[in-house]
Amino acid sequence: MAIKRHVLVQKWMQDLLFDQDEMAKPIMGIADFDDAVCLQFDGVLVASTDGPYDKRLVMKSALIHAATDVVVKGALPLFSLDNLVGNESDLKEMLSSLAHQARKMNIPLLGGNTKIEDVNPTACVTVIGKLLIAEPIRDGTAKEGDAIAILGDPIWGAQAERIEKAKRLFAAWFASLDKVIINSSKDVTKGGLAAAVYEMQEKSGRIFNICDHSFHKTRNLDNFIVTLAEDELEKMSEIFKGYGCPIVRIGTVD
Secondary structure, three states: OHHHHHHHOHHHHHHHHHHHHHHHOOOEOOOOOOOOOEOOOOOOEEEEEEEEEEHHHHOOOHHHHHHHHHHOOOEEEEEEEEEEEEOHHHHHHHHHHHHHHHHHHOOOEEEEEEEEOOOOOEEEEEEEEEEOOOOOOOOOOOOOOOEEEEEOOOOOOOHHHHHHHHHHHHHHHHHHOOOOOOOEEEEOOOOHHHHHHHHHHHHHOOOEEEOOOOOOOOOOOOOEEEEEOHHHHHHHHHHHHHOOOOEEEEEEEO
């Protein structure tokens, strides 16, 4: 019974994730299905764990939500790990969805942990990334006179729509990192825009004067809020335009 529950169950998981190694080229990965993942690395790591997500969100975009915490700091996601709980049927559905998101976003899912139990199905997702710039972009370093802007569409809708919105946002963001000076940044997740603005104000000791109130204040947008000089915003807007990704100036830092 113990072998079936803790060892043999891994076979369908390995089969489902086998192609993830092709993205990451790990030294030790899904093909090994060992106790840990091993990858060659040279640089500065940026890591974040998010969740637990309920099954509804896992089936849409949980991996994307977990990745935004890493991307918004200026890092390229290298791979992800999961932690799943639920009955076997729920686990198969959730893992299939996460694997699909991993392929579409090029964030390989290389392992994790599962607990087969007849409880409400949930998942936690960890994303590990490599910093692409000299220093991570912090959420508490806004400067007086900065423009405040929202980057990208809210990542809402069906799974395919969420993936396409996230891909456009990530592509435009990465194209901007070495061309635009961004003073502070944060993903708009738990607590929505109201919570993100509050936290950025408190940490920076500045007042965020919001003049565009068209965005939902408390719902997760899962896109980015940034502060930067007006001329830097102009440069970023041109880059984002080329990727079909919107930027909306919503205020000024006082």
